Structures are given as structure tokens and as C-alpha cells.
Amino acid sequence: MLKRLAYLALCVCAPLHAAPHVDPSRITTLAADPYWLALGHYTPAKFGGWRSYVDDPRFFLARDGAHHPDQELAATVDALYAPANKGDLHAQCVFPARTRWLRAQLGLQDLPTPDCGDFHRWYKDISPYHTVLVFPAAYLNSPSSMFGHTLLRIDQAQASQDKTALLSSAINFGAYIEGNDNSILYAWKGLAGGYPGMFSLVPYQQKLAEYGSLENRDLWEYHLDLTPEETGRMVEHVWELKQIRFDYFFFDENCSYRLLELLQVARPSLRLTSQFPLTAIPTDTVKAVKQAGMVGEIDYRPSRERELLARAKPLDADEQQWVLKVAEDTTQLQSPGFKALAADRRALVLDAAYRLERYRATGQERDAGRTQRSYQLLRAISQNPPPPLNVERPGLPEDGHDSRTWQVGVGSRDGKAFGEYGLRMAYHDLNDNAQGFPLGAQIEILNMKLRQYEGNHWQVQRLDLATIRSMTPRNALLQPWSWQVTGGLERVLGKHGDETLVSHVNGGAGGTWQLGDDTLAFALGTVRVEHNNDFSAMLSPAAGFDSGLLWKNRLGNLRLEAQGDYFLNGEVRRTLSLNQQWELSRNLGLRLSAQRDFSELTGPRNEVMLEVKWYHY
Structure with a gap:
């Protein structure tokens, strides 16, 4: 009872501040301002209006603020005039970035002054001054890191002079995972948005140890030209997003996309997210930031593995x-x-x-x-100290080709002419331009090819949901396994000489050896499970092999490969292929492919094709 009386007395004694009447037209104008839309993470809805990427009702003050920026703005103005005795729960303390902007836009000089102790201590500890975009390179052995990652380092004013960047803070956005999901479940839920995503602010040294040591990933640090004021504005907004949940998707609403949104809060004139309507591959987002003229000095931190080698x-x-x-x-x-x-x-x-x-x-x-x-x-x-270690810096990851690929080709299969048309959503295979990519690495997502034969006969030639190949060479000190996995639909030789569209999942493991600076040899044992209408069983397993040579030459990349599958039902299927790509430019290639297929069901078939590959995002 005494606590309730004390609370009522506090409310009576607290100074009252009435929110000013703001003209509705002014509310509408401000609600359409790019900065307000950036603070609310609003994007145009598919059927008109707006929707916010934020999927947490705690972020909004208006009942339907996630879909109405004007209602959220009006509710925020009202909340700014709440009694100051709310302390750290006051809207000014919870939303410092909103408060700063609305105070300036509406000339709010009579706001109450709550004690935002938690925020001010947090902000002082960070002391934001300079922003660095950090790109940990791709790491094939982790499904969450196949495409690389991005985060932001926030330096204090003296960090560069005192060489104390390791003491800086890092802004990271990632999937929040509860439990111990296996890699397959993790990949599926990441594709389908099954995990919430959240921002976190952690010591940079912790992230450096995680990526450079635990995962053996090279790190690239891009110093951005954001002013101290712009950096501070971005950090204020990160406070507003503490413990706030977003949906997380590997290909679009991911770490890189969210960081682009933060950069647009720092500098509202930027238009970065609009460049990525479908996918946001980390290397592509780094390119977008660089093309916006924001990147100055670039630092490189090699992984422990690269230093050892x-x-x-x-x-x-x-x-x-x-x-x-x-x-x-x-x-x-x-x-x-x-x-x-x-x-x-x-x-x-x-x-x-x-x-x-x-x-x-x-x-x-x-x-x-x-x-x-x-x-x-x-x-x-x-x-007996050694000389200083000099690690040769590899090519910049953003100098590699863009991630999405259109393919147009013409060819002949067993005397029948055809045209082939393809689209790959992401992002690199063994024959693509290797500039900015490790030799022997392949990651392809949603690779579709349609083929048109003479007589206007169309067919789906293949639809690969995902293909990952990691051909890391072995040496005297390190003995990594090479491995590959793929799944989807593809055409194979069938009965009576026709081609059958089958669904399959296959993978393998083995070794890769360095024959020269630009030549790899690989040999893997493979397993395959296939659904084929020509077979009596629902699912047919097979064991096989996949071996070949990969040579990076002056024209491009050449791959000679032999594959075989030996099914339990007696079917034997073998393929011998040769592929050479010519690099016409960074984002344009010409590829010649020759292939000979063998099957127990029919005679051998020969195929040759010349295709143009155009990379863009």
C-alpha cells in the first residue's frame, strides 16, 4: 500500500509536459522521409503501403506501427512527452536516434529530461568515432559461412593512433539459434526463415578470434568515410535494436543486408539496400559500399592457417x-x-x-x-628468432565476378542441335573466373538450365538446388578432406536412347593435391541416391568416383573430369568431360564444354556446347 501511495505521489509531483499539436500534413511529410523509414526499417509492401522488416512488437509504439510509419511517428512524439520519472524506460531513453531526429525536425525544445543512465553509460563505453566494415572470407566447412560474412567495427578516436583496434566494439547481425540443430536442419531453416535474427555488440577481439582462429578465415577491414557524427547516429540506432528480433534468411534478409540498413541510418543519402531486391551476397554488398565511394584504407588479416602455410x-x-x-x-x-x-x-x-x-x-x-x-x-x-612473416595478400574478394549468372549456349548432342538457357542465383563454380575466389571452391544455389532442341522441343535439363565443392589441397603439414554435395534434378541417359529427368542427392569425400601453383588434382569416392522412373525401386543407391584436374591458365580455368556411378540394380553410368572458360572480362565469360556419357541402358552419347556466361547482381 505504501509503495502505491509513493508512486501516486511521485506522479502528482512530476512536472507535466503536454505533447504539442503537430499538423497532420507535417506528420505525413516526416513519415515519408528516408531517414524515418530507415529508422523503422520500412520497405514498400507488395500490395501497396509499407511493412517493416522488424518482426518484434516491442519495437513499435503504435498498435499498427509496423505498417504505418505515420502512426508510429505520431505515437513516438506523444511518448517523448511522457513523465520523466520513467527513467530508463522512457521513450527518449529507449529510442535515442528517433528522439534526436524528431527534436531537430519539429523543434521540440520543451521535452522532459529523463535520466537515461543505462544508455549514456553504454554509449560512453563505446565512444564511437570511426567505422570499419569487416568481411570474414568464405568458409566452406560451415553452412552459415559459405558466402562469407560482414560486420562493423566501431573505433574510438584514439584507436588508430594507439593501435588499440582490438579493443573496439563490433556490431554483428546473425541468426539466433536455440538448441543444437545439425548442419542440414540449420541450412534448411536458414533458407526458410526459421531462425530469428538479432543485432549484438561484442568486443572486436572476440569476433577476430572466432573468425581468424576458430574458423581459419581471412579478414578484410574496409575503413569507411563516415564522420564521427554519422558513426554516433548509427550506434544510437543499434541501442534501439537491442534484443529486437528480425526474420533471418540466408540469401536476402541476412547479416549484410541489415548492415546496409545501418549505414543508411548513418548517412540517409545512401541508397544501398535498393540494389538487392532478391539476394544480398556479402561480397556483393561490399562492392556496393565501395562503389558508393565510402571505402578508404583496406587492411588484411590472414588466418592462422594461411600464416602457417x-x-x-x-x-x-x-x-x-x-x-x-x-x-x-x-x-x-x-x-x-x-x-x-x-x-x-x-x-x-x-x-x-x-x-x-x-x-x-x-x-x-x-x-x-x-x-x-x-x-x-x-x-x-x-x-633463434625467425625473420618477420610476410604473408602474400590475395586478391580482394570484391574484385571477383558478380554473384548471379545468366547463361546462353548452343551445342549438339549426338547430332541434334540445341540451344540452352540458364540462370544461377549464386554464385561460383570451378570454371568461373577465379579472381577473388580460392581455386577449387564451388558454391552454387538454384542453378536452372532449359534446353530447346530442333523442332521447338523444350525440356528442363537440370535444376540444382545447391552444389558445394571444397577441393582444398593436402600437404605435409595439413591433411584436409575434400568434399562435395549436391541435390536437385538432372537429365540422365535412359532406356531406348532417350533422356530421363531424375531427382537425386549425392556427395563424396577424398583428397586434393597441388601439382603446381595453378594446378590441382582431385579424387573422391562418391555415393548417390536417385529416383528414376526407369528403375523399379522408388530409390536407387549407387557408389562411385569423381576425379579430375583443375588448371588455372592464361585464358581462364580448365577442368578435366571423370565420374562414375555403380548402382546396386546393375546400372553403370560414367561421364568424361572437358570444360575451358575464356575470361572476356570480369563479368563476361565464354565456355567450351565437351562431354561423353556412357550407360548400361543405351549406347554412349557425345555432346559439345559453347556458351556465354554473364555475371551480375
Whole structure:
């Protein structure tokens, strides 16, 4: 009872502030302002009007504020004049970016002054001054990271001078996952919007360790030309989005798209999100920011794996064996064979062995033996230090081709002429222009091809839902598995010489070896499950192989590949193919393909095709 009386007394004693009457036409005008629309994350609805990307009712003050920017604006003005005794729950404290803008636009000089202690302490700790767009490169072994990622680093004023960027804060948007979903379920729910997405603000050093060490991903840091005022305005809006949920989709409403929205809050004149009506691949969004003239200096942070390989590159085969021996057993440091190495070569071996130990420790529980070996290696390094490590910087990821691809080709299959028309939503295969992409990496999503034969006969040639191939070369120090997985519809040889459209899922694993700086050889064992109307069973399994060569030459990329599937029902299917692409420009290629198919159901078939590939987003 006493608490209720105290609360009533506080309300009576609190100064009253009446919201001014704002002309409805002024409300309508301000509600259509790009900055207000950016603060509410509004986008035009399909059937007219507006809808907000925010899927959390806590973000809105008006009952239908998610669809009516004018109602949300009017409700916000009223809420700004609520009694100041609400403290941190006051609208001015919850929505500082809205408050700043409406105060300036409407000349609100008589607002109450609540004590927004939580916000002011949070903002002071961050002290936003400079913005850096960070791009962790693609990491094929994680479904959530196949296309790379983007986040924003917020530096304090002295970060550059004092070299304290590691102490900065990072703004990240990602899927909020409860439970332990497996990779397949994660990929499906990510495609279908089954996870909520939320903004978070974490220490940059934590994200650096996660991407550079745990996931072995290179990081690119793009310093943006946002002013301190623009950076501060963006950080204010991040406070408004704390614990606020969005729908999350891998291909459009993802990390990169949300960060583009933040940049438009920082600088309302930008028009970044309108460039991505269908998909928002991280590398494409980096290009959009760069094309907007916002990027200055670019820094590169290599992953632990790349640093290890760079240190081991000048070592010969015997020296690399010493790396393995010393990393496993530090007593080898005293062996006559190791001491017989020249001092400068021992220094390189020691440094490579230490880096190998730290690489192996990634993601593992602390091990006393490994810790002791690392200490012994560090002591030896201090007595015989190696030269500074110089890691060659790869090509900029945004300099690669655009992600969406149109394909038009003409060819002949067993004497029958055809035209082929294709569309791939994303984003790279083994023969595409490798500039900005690792050699041996392939990620394709929704790749459809239609074929028109003589006599105006049309057919679906293939529809790949997803194809992922990771051909990472093995070496003396690291022995990664190469793997691939694909699924969808494709034409295969059928009975009586015709072609049958089948649905399938297949994958495989094996090894890849570096034959030269620009040549890879790979060999994988494969399994396949297929639904084929020519077969009596509903589903027919097969085991097989996939091997070949990939050569990056002066014209483009050449791939020679042999594949085979041996079904339990007796069907044997083999393919031998050759593909060479000529790079006419960064976003235009000409590809020649030749293929010979074999099947137990019919005779062999030959096919040759020349196609033009145009990349854009």
C-alpha cells in the first residue's frame, strides 16, 4: 500500500509536459522521409503501403506501427512527452536516434529530461568515432559461412593512433539459434526463415578470434568515410535494436543486408539496400559500399592457417618433416639431425612447428602436454628468432565476378542441335573466373538450365538446388578432406536412347593435391541416391568416383573430369568431360564444354556446347 501511495505521489509531483499539436500534413511529410523509414526499417509492401522488416512488437509504439510509419511517428512524439520519472524506460531513453531526429525536425525544445543512465553509460563505453566494415572470407566447412560474412567495427578516436583496434566494439547481425540443430536442419531453416535474427555488440577481439582462429578465415577491414557524427547516429540506432528480433534468411534478409540498413541510418543519402531486391551476397554488398565511394584504407588479416602455410612454404620436404617431428616431440630439438640444420633454417622450422601446434589446438580443450610443447618451442624461438612473416595478400574478394549468372549456349548432342538457357542465383563454380575466389571452391544455389532442341522441343535439363565443392589441397603439414554435395534434378541417359529427368542427392569425400601453383588434382569416392522412373525401386543407391584436374591458365580455368556411378540394380553410368572458360572480362565469360556419357541402358552419347556466361547482381 505504501509503495502505491509513493508512486501516486511521485506522479502528482512530476512536472507535466503536454505533447504539442503537430499538423497532420507535417506528420505525413516526416513519415515519408528516408531517414524515418530507415529508422523503422520500412520497405514498400507488395500490395501497396509499407511493412517493416522488424518482426518484434516491442519495437513499435503504435498498435499498427509496423505498417504505418505515420502512426508510429505520431505515437513516438506523444511518448517523448511522457513523465520523466520513467527513467530508463522512457521513450527518449529507449529510442535515442528517433528522439534526436524528431527534436531537430519539429523543434521540440520543451521535452522532459529523463535520466537515461543505462544508455549514456553504454554509449560512453563505446565512444564511437570511426567505422570499419569487416568481411570474414568464405568458409566452406560451415553452412552459415559459405558466402562469407560482414560486420562493423566501431573505433574510438584514439584507436588508430594507439593501435588499440582490438579493443573496439563490433556490431554483428546473425541468426539466433536455440538448441543444437545439425548442419542440414540449420541450412534448411536458414533458407526458410526459421531462425530469428538479432543485432549484438561484442568486443572486436572476440569476433577476430572466432573468425581468424576458430574458423581459419581471412579478414578484410574496409575503413569507411563516415564522420564521427554519422558513426554516433548509427550506434544510437543499434541501442534501439537491442534484443529486437528480425526474420533471418540466408540469401536476402541476412547479416549484410541489415548492415546496409545501418549505414543508411548513418548517412540517409545512401541508397544501398535498393540494389538487392532478391539476394544480398556479402561480397556483393561490399562492392556496393565501395562503389558508393565510402571505402578508404583496406587492411588484411590472414588466418592462422594461411600464416602457417606461408611460413612453411620456403621449407623443403625434409625440413617440413622436421616441423612435424619437433611439434610432436620437443626433445627432437636436441637431436643431432636437427642441430645439423643451418641456424636460419632451424628458425623457420621452429616457428612453423609452433604455429602448427597452435593451429592444432584451435577449438580443443586445454592440454598440459601441448601447452608444455608450445612453451619449449617459444623458448627455442626466442633464442633463434625467425625473420618477420610476410604473408602474400590475395586478391580482394570484391574484385571477383558478380554473384548471379545468366547463361546462353548452343551445342549438339549426338547430332541434334540445341540451344540452352540458364540462370544461377549464386554464385561460383570451378570454371568461373577465379579472381577473388580460392581455386577449387564451388558454391552454387538454384542453378536452372532449359534446353530447346530442333523442332521447338523444350525440356528442363537440370535444376540444382545447391552444389558445394571444397577441393582444398593436402600437404605435409595439413591433411584436409575434400568434399562435395549436391541435390536437385538432372537429365540422365535412359532406356531406348532417350533422356530421363531424375531427382537425386549425392556427395563424396577424398583428397586434393597441388601439382603446381595453378594446378590441382582431385579424387573422391562418391555415393548417390536417385529416383528414376526407369528403375523399379522408388530409390536407387549407387557408389562411385569423381576425379579430375583443375588448371588455372592464361585464358581462364580448365577442368578435366571423370565420374562414375555403380548402382546396386546393375546400372553403370560414367561421364568424361572437358570444360575451358575464356575470361572476356570480369563479368563476361565464354565456355567450351565437351562431354561423353556412357550407360548400361543405351549406347554412349557425345555432346559439345559453347556458351556465354554473364555475371551480375
